[in-house]
Amino acid sequence: MLSRLNGWLHLWLGIVTGLVVFIVSITGCIYVFTDELKAICYPDRLFVTPMNHAVQPLSVMLANVQEALGNEYEISRCDIHPAPNRSWTFRALDINPDGFGHWGYFRYNFRVYVNPYTAEVIHVENTNNEFFQLVLAVHTHLLLGHKIGQPIVAYSVLIFVFLLLSGLILWWPKKWTGKALKQSFQIKWRAKFKRVNYDLHNVVGFYTLIPALVLAVTGLVFSFTWVDQSLYFLFSGGQRKVERIVPVTTPPSITSTSSLDRALNDVLQKYPNADMVSLRFRDKPTAPYDFQIRQLKSRTYYFEWSYYDRHTGELLTSYGTGDLNDAEKIRAMNFDLHVGSFLGLPGKILAFLASLVCASLPITGFLIWYNRKWGKKSQTAKIRRQNCL
Numbered sequence: 001m002l003s004r005l006n007g008w009l010h011l012w013l014g015i016v017t018g019l020v021v022f023i024v025s026i027t028g029c030i031y032v033f034t035d036e037l038k039a040i041c042y043p044d045r046l047f048v049t050p051m052n053h054a055v056q057p058l059s060v061m062l063a064n065v066q067e068a069l070g071n072e073y074e075i076s077r078c079d080i081h082p083a084p085n086r087s088w089t090f091r092a093l094d095i096n097p098d099g100f101g102h103w104g105y106f107r108y109n110f111r112v113y114v115n116p117y118t119a120e121v122i123h124v125e126n127t128n129n130e131f132f133q134l135v136l137a138v139h140t141h142l143l144l145g146h147k148i149g150q151p152i153v154a155y156s157v158l159i160f161v162f163l164l165l166s167g168l169i170l171w172w173p174k175k176w177t178g179k180a181l182k183q184s185f186q187i188k189w190r191a192k193f194k195r196v197n198y199d200l201h202n203v204v205g206f207y208t209l210i211p212a213l214v215l216a217v218t219g220l221v222f223s224f225t226w227v228d229q230s231l232y233f234l235f236s237g238g239q240r241k242v243e244r245i246v247p248v249t250t251p252p253s254i255t256s257t258s259s260l261d262r263a264l265n266d267v268l269q270k271y272p273n274a275d276m277v278s279l280r281f282r283d284k285p286t287a288p289y290d291f292q293i294r295q296l297k298s299r300t301y302y303f304e305w306s307y308y309d310r311h312t313g314e315l316l317t318s319y320g321t322g323d324l325n326d327a328e329k330i331r332a333m334n335f336d337l338h339v340g341s342f343l344g345l346p347g348k349i350l351a352f353l354a355s356l357v358c359a360s361l362p363i364t365g366f367l368i369w370y371n372r373k374w375g376k377k378s379q380t381a382k383i384r385r386q387n388c389l
Helices: 002-032 034-041 058-069 131-141 149-171 178-185 193-207 209-223 225-235 258-270 326-332 334-339 341-388
Strands: 073-080 088-094 108-115 120-126 276-280 289-296 299-308 315-320
Touching: 002 034, 002 131, 002 149, 002 341, 034 131, 058 073, 058 088, 058 108, 058 120, 058 258, 131 149, 149 193, 149 209, 178 193, 193 209, 193 341, 209 225, 209 334, 209 341, 225 326, 258 276, 258 289, 258 299, 299 326, 299 334, 299 341, 326 334, 334 341
Parallel strands: none
Antiparallel strands: 073 088, 073 276, 088 108, 108 120, 276 289, 289 299, 299 315
């Protein structure tokens, strides 16, 4: 009875969530290689010709970006690439947004690419219409907005985790004989389409179980607070997550950009080989300058986080991967595990293939159900027509 219930739930929950799982998985395949694809598609805005002199002060770049955008947009972040051939990227928000952008979600309305040697604005990108940002929007909320689309995606992925586990129960051989094991672990490519389709769903699904679970669970961490807290509770030995305190600075009597330039110069001198430095501009006058330093290419797990006094430009405090406890380290790995970058290019390829298989499972599963429900009827009708002739 439990076996039949498991099969029934696996079937109908798969049919209900199949389209969402397919869309999320296909967009995931694309998003895995976003950095590589952007480098191919947008070389003019991402790369610059190295020069023999130092880069311009960040304050000068900020002024040029603000002039290009106008006063209705507020610069909220700057992604700095210490590599000599890379542009710097500024992100901006609409000060008085009407909703959350065209698709009901985006807060970053523009990305502005700047040549750091000349402080010249290379390109102003509207993120509401940019292809890879649209791929991310489809992946996270199906272009239906945060309130509607995000819960649909989140609960569909949560059901998909159940489907993976229930599928393992359905795959489990009843008898561990040589013939049964061969059917469970091998695809019979020379068989008819129905059998090949069944093996693609059953056998390939088994081999992809672990990476598919990793992709799904790491995605749920972004969607549900209780998943994030549960994983922290599990890997911390039963402790509750405590947020790190952001230091407070004394608000300056006179606003000065020289302290920002001093802080950035100190960061670049300390981490000359960093892949990227992200600077977040906070509104409060007592908020420090907030630098996140990514040490290795495409891996957010290896980082340093530094806070500088916005009045003096002096370092207040910093911490990095080595200062995290086990639970915090697992959490820091979450994004890299989700996109496969934790293992570099091989990990990205694995994540791509796993996402591709996840996209195929609703299709092959639907065809199994269709062939069982209507395949025999169609075959019987065909035989009857032949007998009549």
